[in-house]
Amino acid sequence: MKILIADDEPLARLRLQSLLLEIDPKFTVFANASNGLSALEQCIKEKPDLALLDIRMPKMDGLQAAIEITKAKLKTSIVFITAYDEHALAAFDNNAIDYLLKPVKKERLEQMLEKAKRIDFSQKGDLTNLPASPVPRKHLCSHSHLGTKIINLNDILCFKADNKYTTTMTTTGSFLLDESLKALEEEFSLQFFRVHRNALVKINAIKSLGKNSAGQHEVFMTGLDTPITVSRRHHTALNKLLRSLTK
Numbered sequence: 001m002k003i004l005i006a007d008d009e010p011l012a013r014l015r016l017q018s019l020l021l022e023i024d025p026k027f028t029v030f031a032n033a034s035n036g037l038s039a040l041e042q043c044i045k046e047k048p049d050l051a052l053l054d055i056r057m058p059k060m061d062g063l064q065a066a067i068e069i070t071k072a073k074l075k076t077s078i079v080f081i082t083a084y085d086e087h088a089l090a091a092f093d094n095n096a097i098d099y100l101l102k103p104v105k106k107e108r109l110e111q112m113l114e115k116a117k118r119i120d121f122s123q124k125g126d127l128t129n130l131p132a133s134p135v136p137r138k139h140l141c142s143h144s145h146l147g148t149k150i151i152n153l154n155d156i157l158c159f160k161a162d163n164k165y166t167t168t169m170t171t172t173g174s175f176l177l178d179e180s181l182k183a184l185e186e187e188f189s190l191q192f193f194r195v196h197r198n199a200l201v202k203i204n205a206i207k208s209l210g211k212n213s214a215g216q217h218e219v220f221m222t223g224l225d226t227p228i229t230v231s232r233r234h235h236t237a238l239n240k241l242l243r244s245l246t247k
Helices: 010-023 036-046 062-071 085-093 106-118 181-187 232-246
Strands: 002-006 028-033 050-054 077-082 098-101 139-144 147-152 156-162 165-170 174-177 192-196 199-202 206-211 217-221 228-230
Touching: 002 010, 002 036, 010 028, 010 106, 028 036, 036 050, 036 062, 036 147, 050 062, 062 077, 062 139, 077 106, 098 106, 139 174, 156 181, 181 192, 181 199, 192 228, 192 232, 199 217, 199 228, 206 232, 217 232, 228 232
Parallel strands: 002 028, 002 050, 050 077, 077 098
Antiparallel strands: 139 147, 156 165, 156 199, 165 174, 192 199, 206 217, 217 228
């Protein structure tokens, strides 16, 4: 069995690794993920059978990592590690295989592993309904037949609605997200502003406003060659926002 451990405390990772190898020296244990982003990247690369994710981690917490691992359709089962009972129970209720409370005891670890062995990976629970993370996301993920692309929120300049998906635009390319524009607007309202029913733009990347030859309002963005159309409905609010930023 291949097992990944993600915890921002190095000693906690080493202790879990030691316990796992005591239980079965044949286990392959990856124990250098100090945050959820690293855990996600390693799961994509190594494809472990089991990922032990601490809930509270920097860059990307365990809840966010679990959701993205599931969306990536990896055959990796998730077990949460936490010192917070209420989070553990919420994760368990949403079909995680199991949860472990810190400090993890060897006997409890053995029970979890026995349960994991009995679970058919293809039948594992859907973790996309996990409770919302209290930590603001710093990375988004685009999942496609080509694999998973991890996008730093700081690199995103615009979100555009694209049928049931949303296209995220960066200086290096465009990627599809399976998240609604409305949900992204609510989550990132401090960084992005709606300029059209189908577009959000990064506030601090706005360069100027103008009109095209047809008389439509447009916003020019630092890092994008093509301007974004601004609807009449949102033009006044955008002007007001930009004036407030220059005071």
